Amino acid sequence: MSIYNKINAGFSLGTDSPVTAGIEDVIYIFNQDDITLTYDTLNPLIVKGLTAVSTAKVYKFEGTNNSFNTISKLAKTAVGPRYTEEIDFNIAGFSVDVKTQLMAMGYGRVCAIAVNNYKSSDSAIELFGAVNGLILTDAERTAADETLDGGYKLKLTNPDKLREPYPPRAVSIAPESGTATYASTIAALEALTA
Numbered sequence: 480m481s482i483y484n485k486i487n488a489g490f491s492l493g494t495d496s497p498v499t500a501g502i503e504d505v506i507y508i509f510n511q512d513d514i515t516l517t518y519d520t521l522n523p524l525i526v527k528g529l530t531a532v533s534t535a536k537v538y539k540f541e542g543t544n545n546s547f548n549t550i551s552k553l554a555k556t557a558v559g560p561r562y563t564e565e566i567d568f569n570i571a572g573f574s575v576d577v578k579t580q581l582m583a584m585g586y587g588r589v590c591a592i593a594v595n596n597y598k599s600s601d602s603a604i605e606l607f608g609a610v611n612g613l614i615l616t617d618a619e620r621t622a623a624d625e626t627l628d629g630g631y632k633l634k635l636t637n638p639d640k641l642r643e644p645y646p647p648r649a650v651s652i653a654p655e656s657g658t659a660t661y662a663s664t665i666a667a668l669e670a671l672t673a
Contacts, residue, residue: 496597496599498597499595499596499597500596500597501545501548501595501596502547502548502549502593502594502595502596503547503593503594503595503596504541504542504543504544504545504546504547505539505540505541505542505547505594506539506540506547506566506568506591506592506593506594507537507538507539507540507591507592507668507672508537508538508540508584508589508590508591508592508635509535509536509537509538509589509590509671510535510587510588510589511587511588511589511590511608511612512532512588513531513532513535513536514529514530514531514532514535514537514590514671515528515529515530515531515532516528516529516606516609517529517530518648519651523645523648524645524646524648524649525601525648525649525650525651526606526609526648526649526650526651526652527651527652527653527659528652529650529652529667529668529671531671536671536672536673537592537668537671537672537673538672538673539672539673540568540570542568542569542571546568546569547566547567547568547569547593548566548567548568549564549565549566549567549593549605549607549647550563550564550565550566550567551563551564551565551607551646551647552564552565553646554642556642559644561642561643561644562642562643562644562645562646562647563636563637563642563643564607564608564613564636564637564643564647565634565635565636566591566593566607566613566634566635566636567632567633567634568633568635569627569630569631569632569633570630570631570633571627571628571630572630572631573620573629573630573631577631581615581618581631581633584614584615584633584635585614585615585616585618586614587614588608588611588612588613588614588638589608589612589613589614589635590606590607590608590609590612590613591606591607591608591613591635592604592605592606592607592650592668593605593607593647594665598661601649601651602647602649603649603661604649604650604651604661604664604665604668605647605648605649605650606647606648606649606650607635607647608635608637608643609643609645609647609648610643610644610645611637611638611641611642611643612637612638612641613635613636613637613638614635614636614637614638615633615634615635616634616635616636617632617633617634618631618632618633618634619631619632619633620632650664650668651664652664652667652668654666654667
């Protein structure tokens with residue numbers, strides 16, 4: 480782990496692929512115990528495999544008009560840096576099925592994968608809650624809210640006192656033969672989607 484104790488490179492912003500804010504209007508959520516993560520042996524910031532336990536699935540949540548957002552915040556602690564991770568998103572609905580999913584996210588721990596709008600990075604796809612998971616900490620519905628048509632505003636974040644030891648992990652999954660690409664990673668996620 481000594482390589483993470485010293486900086487070893489710089490960076491510059493280029494005009495060929497300028498940074499783009501935001502994430503796509505889709506997130507993938509799964510129960511923390513339902514998917515086994517495989518990390519790159521040389522770099523724990525890279526998830527190179529997702530394997531379903533038994534018949535477990537990844538669930539895809541789709542939105543519109545930038546209705547999803549991710550946040551990662553550094554917190555200095557006595558044992559080193561830790562990261563608070565959050566995902567904000569909206570659900571346009573309030574059926575019993577929606578409420579059941581909200582309750583499950585509030586009691587159980589989930590992990591979430593977000594796809595950044597900025598694709599010219601090895602972190603175009605990121606995993607949140609890798610170690611401690613995420614729980615639903617906010618679920619607000621205002622019936623007269625026209626921006627959501629009466630749907631829910633939700634926030635997934637780390638459980639109390641359980642920050643992540645690393646920033647959000649990059650997800651980079653190779654096909655059966657060849658190297659990992661953005662397309663191969665999305666294909667692997669879709670193959671696990673219910």
